[in-house]
Amino acid sequence: MESEVLIEARGLTRRYGPTVAVDNLSLTLRKGEILGLLGPNGAGKSTTMKMLTGNLAPTEGEVLIGGKSMHDDAKAAKRSLGYLPEQPPVYPELTVDEYLRYCATLHGVAKANREAAVDSAKRDCGLTEVGSRLVGNLSKGFQQRVGIAQAIIHRPPVVVLDEPTVGLDPIQIREIRSLITQLGQNHSVILSSHILPEVQAVCGRVIIIARGRVVYNDSLEATRSDRFRNVRVGLRRAPEQSALAGIAGIKSVTALGDGLFRCSCAAEADPRDAIAEAATQGNWGLYELSAETHTLEEIFVELTSGDDVRSAA
Amino acid sequence: MSNIFNIARYEMRRIFLSPLAWSVLAIVQFIMGFVFINLLVEFANNPGSGEEFGVSDYIGGSLYGFATILLLLIMPLMTMRLFSEERKSGSITLLFSAPVSLTEIVLGKFVGLLGFIAAIVVLMALMPLSLNWSTDLDWGRIAAGLFGLFLLMMAFGAAGLFVSSLTREPTIAAVGSFGLLLVVWLINILGYNDSIPFKEVFSYLSLIDHYESLRRGVFDTADAIYYVLFSALFLWLAVLRLDMERN
Numbered sequence: 435m436e437s438e439v440l441i442e443a444r445g446l447t448r449r450y451g452p453t454v455a456v457d458n459l460s461l462t463l464r465k466g467e468i469l470g471l472l473g474p475n476g477a478g479k480s481t482t483m484k485m486l487t488g489n490l491a492p493t494e495g496e497v498l499i500g501g502k503s504m505h506d507d508a509k510a511a512k513r514s515l516g517y518l519p520e521q522p523p524v525y526p527e528l529t530v531d532e533y534l535r536y537c538a539t540l541h542g543v544a545k546a547n548r549e550a551a552v553d554s555a556k557r558d559c560g561l562t563e564v565g566s567r568l569v570g571n572l573s574k575g576f577q578q579r580v581g582i583a584q585a586i587i588h589r590p591p592v593v594v595l596d597e598p599t600v601g602l603d604p605i606q607i608r609e610i611r612s613l614i615t616q617l618g619q620n621h622s623v624i625l626s627s628h629i630l631p632e633v634q635a636v637c638g639r640v641i642i643i644a645r646g647r648v649v650y651n652d653s654l655e656a657t658r659s660d661r662f663r664n665v666r667v668g669l670r671r672a673p674e675q676s677a678l679a680g681i682a683g684i685k686s687v688t689a690l691g692d693g694l695f696r697c698s699c700a701a702e703a704d705p706r707d708a709i710a711e712a713a714t715q716g717n718w719g720l721y722e723l724s725a726e727t728h729t730l731e732e733i734f735v736e737l738t739s740g741d742d743v744r745s746a747a
Numbered sequence: 748m749s750n751i752f753n754i755a756r757y758e759m760r761r762i763f764l765s766p767l768a769w770s771v772l773a774i775v776q777f778i779m780g781f782v783f784i785n786l787l788v789e790f791a792n793n794p795g796s797g798e799e800f801g802v803s804d805y806i807g808g809s810l811y812g813f814a815t816i817l818l819l820l821i822m823p824l825m826t827m828r829l830f831s832e833e834r835k836s837g838s839i840t841l842l843f844s845a846p847v848s849l850t851e852i853v854l855g856k857f858v859g860l861l862g863f864i865a866a867i868v869v870l871m872a873l874m875p876l877s878l879n880w881s882t883d884l885d886w887g888r889i890a891a892g893l894f895g896l897f898l899l900m901m902a903f904g905a906a907g908l909f910v911s912s913l914t915r916e917p918t919i920a921a922v923g924s925f926g927l928l929l930v931v932w933l934i935n936i937l938g939y940n941d942s943i944p945f946k947e948v949f950s951y952l953s954l955i956d957h958y959e960s961l962r963r964g965v966f967d968t969a970d971a972i973y974y975v976l977f978s979a980l981f982l983w984l985a986v987l988r989l990d991m992e993r994n
Contacts, residue, residue, distance in 0.1 A: 521837035540845040
């Protein structure tokens with residue numbers, strides 16, 4: 435059974451005068467999914483997130499959060515939403531406890547549950563120690579944690595995080611990642627990031643945006659799969675390049691120097707067995723043989739720095 | 748409704764956590780105290796004036812008349828941060844992403860500001876109150892003056908709140924709302940110029956003319972309604988402005 439759709443965006447377009455920041459972007463997110471939003475600077479990630487959270491009205495298109503339209507029933511839609519913008523929206527003159535209590539109140543947490551909500555949010559974000567300190571006196575990393583705590587305090591079904599791990603130390607990054615993973619089990623999470631390994635570590639699905647358009651939208655499983663196009667071969671006593679190219683399943687060979695070769699494979703072929711066999715027979719001294727999988731980084735670079743992007747820009 | 752009060756409660760708390768509010772209160776009280784003592788000495792030295800004007804008229808009228816000028820100067824400072832600072836620091840996003848409407852945000856901030864205004868009114872009431880044990884005061888008259896000050900500050904506050912929603916620089920908001928208030932204040936100058944058509948309209952629209960009768964102890968519903976409508980207009984403009992920002 436398909437789980438319920440929590441975020442649905444249809445044909446979102448946002449123009450700033452003649453500039454089109456986001457162009458006809460659609461996305462759907464189901465319960466229990468963690469979606470990574472990737473893109474080069476200025477691609478429209480933050481604009482998209484602002485539109486999803488009702489901070490910016492789309493020029494065209496509509497957003498549904500938990501089935502409620504952000505345009506027609508904004509209050510109901512926002513009730514199931516937690517949002518951490520690029521800059522944590524904190525009041526420096528309040529203490530962490532006061533601030534989080536206010537956030538809980540604003541998001542309609544009943545008075546009886548407010549303290550418990552504040553406590554659990556503080557625990558999740560590692561803020562228990564600093565509860566009575568002024569937000570303005572905390573370091574950037576701690577303020578970022580307060581921002582995350584604010585987004586999850588009312589345990590919303592949908593959490594939108596704009597670069598949540600900026601300014602955090604490595605240990606805290608790991609904790610926040612595991613928190614996001616944990617949130618992703620019962621909630622839907624959208625997060626944007628520049629850090630590809632982070633997206634790979636926590637997200638189930640990734641959308642890459644370039645120039646305001648979705649250029650890639652697939653589950654991360656696809657990037658982890660066995661599909662590959664290149665095989666890297668290291669030989670101590672390398673033969674002529676043509677000898678390698680002659681092996682069945684190999685389309686072309688590029689020498690990388692020091693006995694390393696990159697063999698690009700014919701479609702759907704796996705020439706690794708054949709290479710190993712040929713290497714043993716020819717006594718080539720095989721020391722490395724690995725498939726170059728299509729990593730997220732390759733996809734990202736390929737899609738966002740292609741010629742069409744540059745010519746359009 | 749509860750959203751408005753929740754926002755108002757924290758708004759007021761944040762106002763009173765800032766050193767600005769306390770400095771403003773202290774300076775206002777110092778200047779008003781200075782004027783008050785001056786008026787008192789003057790009144791005591793002119794025993795004849797007590798025949799037509801009682802101490803309540805003399806003190807209440809002059810003191811609160813002077814207060815309007817002081818409040819014109821300080822209210823822009825109190826309203827400048829309301830929206831512009833939140834926009835600058837990005838904390839406005841918290842309110843925009845929470846399940847509260849723009850009207851609730853604007854009214855919440857406005858009600859929070861009214862809390863500060865109430866504090867000023869209480870401080871203003873303390874000075875005539877100190878005379879209560881030595882003389883008979885016309886409390887109705889003083890109450891009308893205080894109520895007038897409250898209405899006047901409410902109008903100043905609403906206009907300042909609107910100007911604050913226009914910009915992200917608190918200082919520009921302060922200068923802008925000071926300018927706006929001064930223009931609406933001085934618009935009655937046009938009323939004295941006979942060559943201007945509809946001059947009565949201009950003098951009626953002026954902020955300060957409506958305070959005159961209240962200061963003299965005459966409570967006219969029309970004056971109160973003027974201030975309420977004035978405030979409502981600017982609060983409504985602030986809501987429109989915030990809505991525009993999203994589009």
